[in-house]
Amino acid sequence: MVPIMEPNANSADKRKGKNLHWEEAKICLAHPQGSKTLAFGGTLQGDVDRVGQCLFDCAVQAGFGLGTPIHGVGDGAPWIADQVEKKFGAQGSYLVDFFHACDYLSAACKGIHKAELEQQIWMNEQTALLKTNQAGKVLQELQSHLESPQLNDSEAPVRQCHRYLNNRLEQLNYRDAIKRDLPIGSGEIESAHRYIVQQRMKRPGAWWRVHNAEHMLALRLNRANHQWHSYWQKISSSVDDQFT
Incomplete structure (x- = not known):
């Protein structure tokens, strides 16, 4: 988040x-x-379609083409999965961040078991089921512990977890991702938020005008993409053209 x-x-x-x-x-x-060479994109004010286009541009920069499979990972926000499907079609697949799903399981676990050892055993069992594409068994376990319908969602972590997983069953194919040595977590993007956005734009006491923040984000992305020198060369050439 950027302070505006x-x-x-x-x-x-x-x-x-x-x-x-x-x-x-x-x-x-x-x-x-397997590559450590990353292509970055992003926006502050752009809508979800703009973000989807940024993702597509990143994929192209990374070598995406006809017949190239796309493995997407992110949190459970529906619009992210929608954009992967919209931009990549049958070539794209989307996986809910395993550790994000585990956050929901952890909250549910504390609502089911009070003893720390029981919580640890239960979590190990459920995460093992998720990793082997047995989400149905996880849902059955959660179903048996659902809170009263009279309770608000804020007081019903088991219900929240059950709904979260049940609404994303097609995005829980961790077994195949693990077999193919593909990531099941979105740690790379969380790290990118820290060193691209927060490091420069979330300093103590700093507030931004929104258009300045958008420009700064563009510069940060430009630098992360190793295009800093070429960017200033273009600026210099543009200035020279105005005076020749």
């Missing part, structure tokens, strides 16, 4: 009446399997 400040246009003193809020920086990346 918008001044009050009707105030003579721009320091007063300003609106402070947070904007999510949407970052994506792609790389060939």
